[in-house]
Amino acid sequence: MSSEPYSTARALWRTAGVIVLCFALLAVTSALLAPRNGLFGVRFSSSHEVARFTANLVGIVIVGVGLLLLRGWAAVILSLAGIYGAFLCIRQAVNGINHPVPGQWDWVGFIFALLSLVPAVLTACSWKTLVWWKKA
Numbered sequence: 001m002s003s004e005p006y007s008t009a010r011a012l013w014r015t016a017g018v019i020v021l022c023f024a025l026l027a028v029t030s031a032l033l034a035p036r037n038g039l040f041g042v043r044f045s046s047s048h049e050v051a052r053f054t055a056n057l058v059g060i061v062i063v064g065v066g067l068l069l070l071r072g073w074a075a076v077i078l079s080l081a082g083i084y085g086a087f088l089c090i091r092q093a094v095n096g097i098n099h100p101v102p103g104q105w106d107w108v109g110f111i112f113a114l115l116s117l118v119p120a121v122l123t124a125c126s127w128k129t130l131v132w133w134k135k136a
Helices: 004-033 047-068 072-098 108-116 118-125
Strands: none
Touching: 004 047, 004 072, 004 118, 047 072, 072 108, 072 118, 108 118
16 A cells, blocks of 8 residues: 555645645734725724634634644644535525525535535545644
């Protein structure tokens, strides 16, 4: 049995980690350059909003670094976030089908839901390449 599938899975997870860290960098850049109407809608009008944004950002960075280090817990967190995102996309798409409005593209939510499930499928297929904690 060759180790090629394992190296492919490792490359995919490390790529996912880079994408997650780029998302965190985009969030910080957007919040700093356009705090009132940034990409993520951060207004920083209270310390509570700053603390919530910082906590979310730290969590995203931790997951990104965990994916770079091929940690199973980071893959599980990303998979659960993807499953939740898929649920939200499907709910919105079904709502659009039940109450159709001409010119709306609610059906695209089904496509986004399938794309959101990719980390969960990748986690299931490449679980053996991930480690839960650092090996001793």
